[in-house]
Amino acid sequence: MLKMSGKTNLANTGNRPLELNVAALPLYTQVRESLRRDILNGTYPPHSQMPSESQMMHSFGVSRITVRQALGDLQKEGLIFKVMGKGSFVSKPKAFQSLSRLQGFGEAMAVSGYETFSNVLSARAVEASQQVANRLNIRTGQAVFEIQRLRFLNREPISVDVSYFPLELGERLAQEDLAVRDIFAILENDLGHNLTHADLQLEAICADETLARQLQVDEGCAVLRMERLTYAGDRPIDFEFLYYRGDAFQYRLRINRT
Incomplete structure (x- = not known):
């Protein structure tokens, strides 16, 4: 007492x-x-x-x-x-990633001792939508390479990543072991691209039937959606839609008032 x-x-x-x-x-x-x-x-x-x-x-x-x-x-x-x-x-503690620096998901989670891996859902050439074309500075309808992955954190599904690359770059990435390696690490260490910065946009959406099934959540539940455009120098080379489970993951950012 x-x-x-x-x-x-x-x-x-x-x-x-x-x-x-x-x-x-x-x-x-x-x-x-x-x-x-x-x-x-x-x-x-x-x-x-x-x-x-x-x-x-x-x-x-x-x-x-x-x-x-x-x-x-x-x-x-x-x-x-x-x-x-x-x-x-x-509550189950949420994993988190800081937005103060540009990191791949596996790279960020490894620091906290989490186990990560991915299932490649698809890897194929597609025609660039207007949105993808605008982000990658190419023509609408031009061939790009799309890679979809279901990502796991400690053996539970945590996100669906849909990534678009210039065609030749995407074809090269598809030959790598994307189940255990971060795309950022491959781009830098294997392919020689110096990643410099990324533009981010975050919003909350409701999971549709497909997304709910992949992430093992209820249809209509809140999902964190990120659009990320990553640059090598001044050239955009990786445009992504990242869908994270809202009940298991969060982003953190420190903002200084100066």
């Missing part, structure tokens, strides 16, 4: 008390921090059910409104989610 004098140890199922100055922190903050710690240290693993409000009231010795304030903060942070009539559950 939370005590109201001096310093206190918050009761928790992990039996690893957190020492807090009660005079400085509201009760709901103490409850929130104790629960957050137990979520982050694995005491409550992803998708497990949290104790009921009544159990928390008894364990912490606080009121129901205090427990609800603490749970509300954790829900806003994305650490838990609520199911009507069933209670609170621990």
